Every structure is written in structure tokens, then in C-alpha cells.
Amino acid sequence: MAIKRxxxxxxxxxxxxxxxxxxxxxxxxxxxxxxxxxxTLIPNIDASAVSEAxxxxxxxxxxxxxxxxxxxxxxxxxxxxxxxxxxSLLTPEQRTLLLKQAENATENSIPYELFxxxxxxxxxxxxxxxxxxxxxxxxxxxxxxxxxxHDLPPDASDAKTLTLENDI
Amino acid sequence: MTDEVDVDVVIVGAGAGGSAAAWSLSKSGLRxxxxxxxxxxxxxxxxxxxxxxxxxxxxxxxxxxPAPYSFAPMQRLNPKWQHLRSWDKVRGLMTGNQQRRFGxxxxxxxxxxxxxxAFSGEAHRMNPDGxxxxxxxxxxxxxxxxYDDLAPYYQQAEYQMGVSGPAKLALSQQPSNYLPAHKISxxxxxLAQGCEKLGWEWQANPVAILSKSREGRPACNYCGQCNxxxxxxxxxxxxxxxxxxAMTTGRCRIKTGCxxxxxxxxxxxxxxxxxxxxxxxxxxxxKTSILILAAxxxxxxxxxxxxxxxxxxxxxxxxxxxxxxxFMETLFWNSCALHPERLDSFRGVPSDGICWxxxxxxxxxxxxxxxxxxxxxxxxxxxxxxxxxxxxxxxWGAPHKEMxxxxxxxxxxxxxxxxxxxxxxxxxxxxxxxxxxxxxxxxRIHSHLADMELRRLAAMAKRCRKLLVAAxxxxxxxxxxxxxxxxATHVFGTCRMGTDPEHSVTNAFGQSHRWNNLFIADASxxxxxxxxxxxxxxxxxxxxxxxxxxxxxxxxxxx
Numbered sequence: 001m002a003i004k005r006x007x008x009x010x011x012x013x014x015x016x017x018x019x020x021x022x023x024x025x026x027x028x029x030x031x032x033x034x035x036x037x038x039x040t041l042i043p044n045i046d047a048s049a050v051s052e053a054x055x056x057x058x059x060x061x062x063x064x065x066x067x068x069x070x071x072x073x074x075x076x077x078x079x080x081x082x083x084x085x086x087x088s089l090l091t092p093e094q095r096t097l098l099l100k101q102a103e104n105a106t107e108n109s110i111p112y113e114l115f116x117x118x119x120x121x122x123x124x125x126x127x128x129x130x131x132x133x134x135x136x137x138x139x140x141x142x143x144x145x146x147x148x149x150h151d152l153p154p155d156a157s158d159a160k161t162l163t164l165e166n167d168i
Numbered sequence: 169m170t171d172e173v174d175v176d177v178v179i180v181g182a183g184a185g186g187s188a189a190a191w192s193l194s195k196s197g198l199r200x201x202x203x204x205x206x207x208x209x210x211x212x213x214x215x216x217x218x219x220x221x222x223x224x225x226x227x228x229x230x231x232x233x234p235a236p237y238s239f240a241p242m243q244r245l246n247p248k249w250q251h252l253r254s255w256d257k258v259r260g261l262m263t264g265n266q267q268r269r270f271g272x273x274x275x276x277x278x279x280x281x282x283x284x285x286a287f288s289g290e291a292h293r294m295n296p297d298g299x300x301x302x303x304x305x306x307x308x309x310x311x312x313x314x315y316d317d318l319a320p321y322y323q324q325a326e327y328q329m330g331v332s333g334p335a336k337l338a339l340s341q342q343p344s345n346y347l348p349a350h351k352i353s354x355x356x357x358x359l360a361q362g363c364e365k366l367g368w369e370w371q372a373n374p375v376a377i378l379s380k381s382r383e384g385r386p387a388c389n390y391c392g393q394c395n396x397x398x399x400x401x402x403x404x405x406x407x408x409x410x411x412x413x414a415m416t417t418g419r420c421r422i423k424t425g426c427x428x429x430x431x432x433x434x435x436x437x438x439x440x441x442x443x444x445x446x447x448x449x450x451x452x453x454x455k456t457s458i459l460i461l462a463a464x465x466x467x468x469x470x471x472x473x474x475x476x477x478x479x480x481x482x483x484x485x486x487x488x489x490x491x492x493x494x495f496m497e498t499l500f501w502n503s504c505a506l507h508p509e510r511l512d513s514f515r516g517v518p519s520d521g522i523c524w525x526x527x528x529x530x531x532x533x534x535x536x537x538x539x540x541x542x543x544x545x546x547x548x549x550x551x552x553x554x555x556x557x558x559x560x561x562x563x564w565g566a567p568h569k570e571m572x573x574x575x576x577x578x579x580x581x582x583x584x585x586x587x588x589x590x591x592x593x594x595x596x597x598x599x600x601x602x603x604x605x606x607x608x609x610x611x612r613i614h615s616h617l618a619d620m621e622l623r624r625l626a627a628m629a630k631r632c633r634k635l636l637v638a639a640x641x642x643x644x645x646x647x648x649x650x651x652x653x654x655x656a657t658h659v660f661g662t663c664r665m666g667t668d669p670e671h672s673v674t675n676a677f678g679q680s681h682r683w684n685n686l687f688i689a690d691a692s693x694x695x696x697x698x699x700x701x702x703x704x705x706x707x708x709x710x711x712x713x714x715x716x717x718x719x720x721x722x723x724x725x726x727x
Contacts, residue, residue, distance in 0.1 A: 043569060044569075123558055124224070124557075127557045128221065128223055140222070141222045143399055146388070146390050148390060151352065151357070152354060154577065
């Protein structure tokens with residue numbers, strides 16, 4: 001009976017993974033590319049954290065995943081053609097060159113779509129995250145503390161630490 | 169299905185007007201039933217400004233969402249007004265190469281509390297001078313009620329809504345009964361300094377936001393996100409200010425999810441019932457001896473037009489032909505610039521300071537009607553870093569990142585809201601094609617800005633820019649306004665009140681000139697828009713005044 005239960009567990013794990021793996025596998029080969037893309041758009045950040053958030057979005061937005069898939073393939077093709085190397089292994093200057101090409105590509109083309117979507121997505125994810133907030137010294141979210149020191153200059157000693165008197 | 173409900177008054181809509189009427193009527197002993205097409209909102213559960221995700225979401229509209237409407241084709245843009253195009257540093261022209269004005273949004277919330285759930289709390293009395301635009305300047309129409317008539321009702325509404333503001337009323341200079349004014353934010357203090365340099369008067373804006381805790385509600389903590397809903401309950405939205413106390417009388421009931429579709433008439437020029445569908449789409453008929461419509465200046469005329477019959481072939485209460493006409497919108501402008509000093513302008517009450525110097529109903533060489541200036545950074549939703557990254561800071565890579573570091577917290581904006589005058593080309597009618605979920609035509613918005621409106625808008629833009637310069641800001645980052653985008657929260661005038669039944673829909677109490685048990689209690693009554701005054705307080709004051717009138721009629725057995 002115990003063996004049967006274990007077998008059942010193993011089978012459910014295998015089938016469970018099978019439903020998760022395709023989307024993950026699809027990206028395991030290009031996760032480095034995705035990181036490199038984000039690192040070019042917003043340099044010197046924890047790009048993998050932004051990538052993880054993007055991968056989560058892909059799991060519910062197939063159209064978005066498709067744009068990234070096709071766009072990153074285009075980046076790899078271009079980097080092979082121009083620099084004989086994978087996009088993720090290019091220097092920052094070389095990656096920037098390719099992204100400029102994508103930015104200025106014909107509207108609605110694969111590189112154009114990739115650039116503009118990746119640009120917007122990565123900004124929203126990064127500047128909506130703790131690391132982005134820390135980078136610009138934003139001490140949110142707005143609630144529950146609010147900004148009781150709102151009338152003080154930001155560099156005043158108690159501007160960020162003031163709490164509301166008689167709060168209920 | 170015919171509802172057997174024993175009530176004295178049925179109210180359609182639980183926004184500022186319907187809620188205030190319900191409160192005043194139920195307090196006086198009358199039994200009230202409100203039919204509201206939207207849901208209740210629970211501030212602590214529904215408003216999520218305490219999460220990492222807060223900036224990704226605007227006001228959290230619950231099902232069924234805003235009421236459907238459509239736009240008629242808008243006017244062509246004229247290169248003469250190119251300097252009034254909306255733009256930002258990232259996107260350039262916001263409406264791209266469009267040759268026509270863009271119908272973007274009629275902003276409203278469907279739910280108990282209506283659009284006050286998302287308002288920034290501005291609680292203005294009308295400028296007395298602006299209530300006689302016809303007799304003074306030959307435009308719009310005169311109010312059939314004077315400022316002095318309204319004053320006691322303003323006071324009641326101000327107390328209920330918890331208005332905080334300066335010690336003197338802005339336009340009449342009489343002492344106010346406000347709670348103490350909020351301190352202005354550090355960013356707004358720069359605008360105050362700019363005004364001082366220019367010789368303009370800047371003062372605390374009266375807002376329905378508690379500066380002191382009261383009756384179990386806390387004082388504001390200056391999070392700046394009123395437009396996303398106030399989770400603390402310090403903002404005096406209509407649900408908190410009027411509905412909750414109305415419910416405690418035990419004489420006010422609300423049925424949510426109820427879409428009123430027709431008003432049925434009876435004998436002797438009286439309405440006898442409303443037809444509505446409930447959440448399960450079941451059709452009900454509800455008899456009423458008094459009906460108050462408070463669905464706003466877009467939906468109220470729509471309902472009247474839908475309720476045409478052999479007794480009123482052009483639409484109910486439309487004997488004057490004015491139902492849906494005289495549509496006035498929010499004429500607005502907003503300029504945002506970079507201030508050299510970091511201000512952390514994401515903090516504070518959104519519209520905490522105001523300048524009324526240009527709001528006196530006036531006639532210049534260029535235009536008739538005035539406008540106000542106010543702090544606009546948070547109204548422009550420039551609170552969180554995402555807004556900066558996607559609207560104000562162009563480019564990408566290291567330069568973008570560097571600019572983000574240097575720009576964040578530096579945005580300083582001035583907003584202007586001005587008089588909007590009626591125009592024959594601006595009105596609400598029934599869309600001949602688009603239908604709502606029940607199969608009824610949706611209201612269609614026709615909007616046209618005449619040259620005088622654009623000259624006023626140009627004056628508004630000029631003053632906004634001038635104030636930013638005087639406040640020390642140096643680089644413009646974003647500007648937008650009514651010229652190329654229809655984006656209005658405040659809409660007025662589509663069932664105007666007046667003394668002459670030939671030219672107005674209701675009398676001075678919002679009572680139909682013909683259908684004597686039919687009342688209107690929303691901004692569709694406004695004969696003129698005011699010159700930048702936000703309308704919620706006036707809507708509430710008019711509704712309270714109306715409910716006193718109804719009580720008098722009942723006492724006099726005129727019912």
C-alpha cells in the first residue's frame with residue numbers, strides 16, 4: 001500500500017512537472033539572453049529578478065511570450081551575423097548597438113515589437129520593485145504609513161520617519 | 169415582477185447628489201430606497217495602495233465597471249492651436265498624428281459613493297459672480313438659486329464631508345466652518361513662493377479630507393493617492409459622508425446592481441414607477457410617489473430620453489427640448505516641469521494649494537469666464553517611479569537610469585480648470601448603434617470646443633507655465649489638456665434648472681417643470697459650470713436643499 005502511494009506520488013510529480021516544464025524549458029535556453037536584454041535596457045541591476053517576473057507574465061500571456069521568443073531569436077541571429085557570438089556573450093557596447101537597431105526597426109516588425117515591449121515591461125517591473133525604489137530613494141508604498149513629513153524638505157532629518165499623532 | 173416596497177422616495181444613483189438627498193430625507197423621517205447600478209466598495213479591502221504593486225493599478229473598478237457610453241466624432245484639430253497639443257518627453261505627442269480631437273474618457277465610478285470614491289476631495293463653493301453668466305455676459309444661463317440661498321446647505325454638506333480648509337471662504341471672504349487647513353506639501357510650497365513672486369494669491373485648497381480625526385475616522389496621512397480610493401476613510405466620499413449616516417437612521421435602503429431602464433408615467437403629470445433590471449437581469453417595476461434622478465450629467469439625460477412615451481414623445485421632462493443639451497465638460501490644462509531641488513513631490517494632499525486670482529467670472533479681450541490654478545503633480549499621477557520612467561524620462565540604458573536618479577521626486581506640476589460654456593455642438597444623445605448589456609442605447613457624448621474655449625485654454629496654459637518658472641522649475645516634461653483630448657470628470661448642464669420652462673428642464677429645486685414628483689439631483693442641473701470650482705460640494709448642497717423642499721411639500725400635503 002505504501003509503495004503504491006509512493007508510486008502515485010512519483011507519477012503525479014512527473015505529470016505535474018510535465019505541465020510546468022514546457023514554458024520553463026522554452027526559456028531555459030534563452031534565460032541568459034533575456035537577462036542580457038534587460039541588463040542592456042537597465043544596466044547594472046539584478047536583471048534575473050526582472051526576468052523571473054517576466055517569465056511569470058509569460059505563463060499567463062502567450063502573446064507576450066511569443067513576441068519575446070521571436071525577438072530574442074532575431075537578436076541571436078543578428079549577433080551571430082555581426083559578432084559571431086550569442087547575444088548574451090556580447091559586450092555591453094555590442095548589445096547596445098543591436099538594441100538601437102531594434103529600436104529603430106520598421107514599426108510592427110519583430111525587432112521593433114521586442115524592443116518597445118521589453119523596454120516598457122522592464123521599466124515597469126524594475127521601478128515597481130524594491131530594488132528600483134531603493135535606486136531612486138523612494139520610500140513607498142503610499143500606505144499604510146503615508147508621508148506625515150510631507151511639508152518638510154526631503155533631506156530634513158525627520159521627513160521620512162515622522163508618524164501621525166493620534167492615529168487610529 | 170412588481171416590487172412591493174413601502175418607501176416614500178426612490179433615488180436613482182448613489183453619487184454625491186443621490187447620497188446627500190438620501191441622508192437628508194432619511195434624517196427627516198422619510199423612507200428612502202436607492203437603486204444603484206454599481207456595487208459597494210469596502211475601503212480597507214478594495215483600495216490597495218499598501219502593496220508593492222500599487223502603481224500598476226489605477227482606481228480598482230469593480231464589476232460591472234464604469235457605465236458604457238460612446239463618443240461622436242470629434243472636431244478637427246487646427247494648427248493654430250498646435251501649442252496646446254498634449255505631449256510628454258517619452259511619447260512625444262500623446263495622440264500622435266491624429267488630425268481630430270481624441271475622445272479618451274469620461275471618468276466616473278459606478279458604485280455607492282459614485283465618482284467621489286476616486287475624487288481628490290476638492291470641496292468648492294460656487295463663485296457667486298459665476299452664477300449669473302447670462303445676465304452679465306450673455307452666455308450660458310443664470311442660476312435660479314443664489315449663492316446666499318445655497319449657503320446654509322453648503323455648511324451642512326461641508327460638515328458631513330469633513331472639509332478642511334482656510335479660515336475664510338475663498339471667494340466671499342466670510343469666515344469658514346472648516347476643520348483646520350492641511351499643511352501644504354513641500355513641493356506645493358514652491359508654487360506658493362512662485363505665486364508670491366508674481367503677486368498672485370496662493371492658499372490652502374478646501375478639501376473633504378480630515379485634517380483631524382473625527383467620529384471614528386482618522387486624519388489624513390498624506391499618501392497622495394486619493395484617486396485610487398482612500399483605504400483609511402479620512403476622505404469624505406459620499407458613501408462615508410452621507411450613505412453611512414443615512415443607513416443608521418434605519419430608513420434608508422440601497423439595492424446595488426440595479427440598472428434603471430425606464431421611468432413610467434401616470435395620470436396628472438406624475439411619474440408612477442421605474443423599471444429596472446437586477447443583478448440577475450430580472451426586470452422589476454417599482455412604484456414610487458417621489459423619484460429623484462441622480463445618475464450624473466451623462467446617464468440622467470440618457471434615462472430621460474429612453475423614457476419617451478406618447479405623453480412625452482421627445483423624452484421624459486423634455487418639454488423644453490433641453491434634455492441632453494448644454495453639455496459642459498472639464499476644460500483643463502496641466503503643465504509639469506523639473507525642479508532643480510528634490511521635492512519628493514509624491515507626498516501630500518493631491519490638490520492642496522489653489523490660486524483663485526483668475527477665477528472671477530470675467531470678460532477679457534479674448535474670452536469670457538475664468539479659471540483656477542492648483543497644485544497638479546499628484547493629480548497628474550506622478551507619484552511613483554513607474555510614471556517617471558514611462559512618461560518623463562526618455563531613452564534607455566545607462567543614460568535613462570542616470571536621469572531617473574536625478575529626476576525622481578523633482579516633478580512639479582500646475583493644473584488649471586476653467587469655465588466651460590454651453591455650445592450647440594456639445595450635447596448628449598442616444599447612440600443609434602451601440603447598446604448596453606440590456607440592449608438599450610448608450611449615451612453618446614458630442615463635444616466641441618469653440619474658439620473662445622481654446623483662447624481661455626491658451627490663457628490657462630500660459631499661467632501654468634509662468635507659475636512653474638516663478639517656482640524655480642526649469643524644464644517642461646509633460647503637458648496635456650482639453651484641446652486634443654476629451655478627458656473629463658466634471659460634466660454638467662444636460663438637464664439645466666431655471667425659472668423659464670421654455671428654456672430649462674427643472675425649477676430651482678431640481679423639480680421637473682411638468683412632472684411634479686420627478687426631481688433631479690446631480691450636475692446636470694448646473695446652468696453654468698463655474699470657473700474651476702469642483703462640483704461635488706455644490707451637487708450635495710443642491711440635493712440637501714431639494715430634500716428640504718420635498719419635506720415642505722409633503723408637510724403642506726401637496727403630495
